Amino acid sequence: xxxRSRFRSDPGLVARMTLTxxxxxxxxxAFIAVLLSQGVSTVVVVIIAGGLLxxxxxxxxKIALYGMGGRIVTPEEAPELHGIVDRLCALADxxxxxVAIADVDMPNAFATGRNPRNAVVCxxxxxxxxxxxxxxxxVLSHELSxxxxxxxxxxxxxxxxxxxxxxITRFAYYSGLFGGFDDRDDDRNGAAPLIxxxxxxxxxxxxxxxxxxxxSRYRELSADRSGALLTGRPSAxxxxxxxxxxxxxxxxxxxxxSAEAFNAFFFTPALSxxxxxxxxxxxxxxxxxxxxxxxxxxVQLGQPVA
Amino acid sequence: xxxxxxxxxxxxxxxxDLDALFALPSAAITLEAGMQxxxxxxxxxxxxxxxxxxxxxxxxxIDQLLAADNDKYTEVxxxxxxxxxxxxxxxxxxxxxxxxxxxxxxxLADAGFGPALLCTLVVFSGDGGPPVGLVYLYKRGTWxxxxxxxxxxxxxxxxxxxxxxxxxxxxxxxxxxxWFPVWGAPGL
Numbered sequence: 177x178x179x180r181s182r183f184r185s186d187p188g189l190v191a192r193m194t195l196t197x198x199x200x201x202x203x204x205x206a207f208i209a210v211l212l213s214q215g216v217s218t219v220v221v222v223i224i225a226g227g228l229l230x231x232x233x234x235x236x237x238k239i240a241l242y243g244m245g246g247r248i249v250t251p252e253e254a255p256e257l258h259g260i261v262d263r264l265c266a267l268a269d270x271x272x273x274x275v276a277i278a279d280v281d282m283p284n285a286f287a288t289g290r291n292p293r294n295a296v297v298c299x300x301x302x303x304x305x306x307x308x309x310x311x312x313x314x315v316l317s318h319e320l321s322x323x324x325x326x327x328x329x330x331x332x333x334x335x336x337x338x339x340x341x342x343x344i345t346r347f348a349y350y351s352g353l354f355g356g357f358d359d360r361d362d363d364r365n366g367a368a369p370l371i372x373x374x375x376x377x378x379x380x381x382x383x384x385x386x387x388x389x390x391x392s393r394y395r396e397l398s399a400d401r402s403g404a405l406l407t408g409r410p411s412a413x414x415x416x417x418x419x420x421x422x423x424x425x426x427x428x429x430x431x432x433x434s435a436e437a438f439n440a441f442f443f444t445p446a447l448s449x450x451x452x453x454x455x456x457x458x459x460x461x462x463x464x465x466x467x468x469x470x471x472x473x474x475v476q477l478g479q480p481v482a
Numbered sequence: 483x484x485x486x487x488x489x490x491x492x493x494x495x496x497x498x499d500l501d502a503l504f505a506l507p508s509a510a511i512t513l514e515a516g517m518q519x520x521x522x523x524x525x526x527x528x529x530x531x532x533x534x535x536x537x538x539x540x541x542x543x544i545d546q547l548l549a550a551d552n553d554k555y556t557e558v559x560x561x562x563x564x565x566x567x568x569x570x571x572x573x574x575x576x577x578x579x580x581x582x583x584x585x586x587x588x589x590l591a592d593a594g595f596g597p598a599l600l601c602t603l604v605v606f607s608g609d610g611g612p613p614v615g616l617v618y619l620y621k622r623g624t625w626x627x628x629x630x631x632x633x634x635x636x637x638x639x640x641x642x643x644x645x646x647x648x649x650x651x652x653x654x655x656x657x658x659x660x661w662f663p664v665w666g667a668p669g670l
Binding site: 193255259260263265266268271272309310405407408409412474475478 | 490535561597621622
């Protein structure tokens with residue numbers, strides 16, 4: 177039986193994402209090459225960074241839930257939320273993730289977990305109060321798309337290099353401070369490579385930071401796209417985005433500043449655990465870009481039956 | 483979903499399997515023999531309506547298709563925004579009901595809305611207990627029983643009994659976590 181599909185992929189988005197991933201990979205190779213040429217024993221650094229990311233990868237669901245104050249809820253406690261997730265999972269043919277609610281007034285939702293079997297989808301009470309069922313469904317299908325795309329695994333892998341480079345920068349800085357840069361003759365040979373390593377690491381860190389942010393934005397657009405196609409209601413997701421970002425824009429500055437301080441506290445902001453719907457941080461594409469894409473999908477869906 | 487689709491964030495919408503619906507009439511005979519459950523003649527298709535003229539136009543076509551027959555036909559939208567296209571026919575002629583439901587499914591899939599199909603539900607009753615719904619999940623190609631007994635409560639033992647009776651005739655969903663409840667479905 178011939179089945180037509182209205183659900184097309186976006187080759188341009190895929191191409192941009194592939195290029196970004198390629199650049200991150202190329203940066204990996206170049207960085208390792210420089211480290212080796214400078215004769216650095218990178219084993220320690222890689223083990224420390226690997227340990228951090230291993231924990232991040234395996235406990236991403238628990239870390240993110242704890243960070244947001246989320247609580248796993250049963251179908252009896254939250255029948256509406258569970259009902260929406262049930263139906264979306266049946267439509268998309270994916271295993272049902274655990275469902276959590278965070279008692280926070282800020283409208284937000286996130287999905288986390290290293291694979292679809294260990295995933296958690298969490299919504300705040302703020303978003304559930306502000307959005308109607310259709311809009312909430314749009315937001316949840318966006319989060320479920322993150323789960324299907326395994327975004328936690330992909331972004332953890334992509335941000336690995338940035339973490340290594342950041343660690344080396346710090347190591348080099350402290351060893352320079354405590355004995356690298358003094359005038360003793362026998363240390364002169366060691367000082368020059370240390371500065372090179374530090375400068376290269378800073379450069380790698382910055383580049384990797386920019387690239388992972390770009391990758392994150394592309395994956396947000398992908399999740400918007402898949403989510404909108406799953407529900408067949410791109411306009412509901414668009415109106416949810418407008419409501420959520422409009423609400424965030426109205427939060428008093430004190431809250432915003434404390435949110436920023438919290439973010440800066442992290443070793444690298446690219447380490448964030450969840451993929452949230454709000455465009456508070458630059459890991460998300462600008463609202464106009466997301467709305468524009470959703471409008472395009474809406475037009476495609478509206479084409480009459482041939 | 484392949485590795486590249488995962489890496490590039492391209493989920494392919496799950497394709498529905500429509501033909502497994504025709505296994506139902508023979509399973510109904512087993513169900514009657516095993517549990518004295520008979521079809522009530524009520525069956526429905528649950529679909530997530532997409533926005534825009536494409537879906538609205540299709541809905542008109544389906545209306546015309548079903549109105550040509552004399553059987554009762556209704557359409558309701560539930561609290562989750564899903565449409566239930568319900569068909570109420572002759573309880574004795576399950577094959578006719580299945581054909582009607584299949585034609586609804588096929589016109590949706592042919593117009594490119596196959597991924598929007600959620601499930602098909604056919605209702606059985608007659609042994610004195612609460613009515614039993616057999617739910618067909620298009621994307622999995624599997625069936626499962628659903629027996630609601632009140633608000634947000636379902637009779638799991640009765641459901642397991644149905645599974646035991648039908649295990650050989652229908653492809654029953656093995657993963658129990660996928661036996662999604664459909665509260666307030668028509669005919670239950």
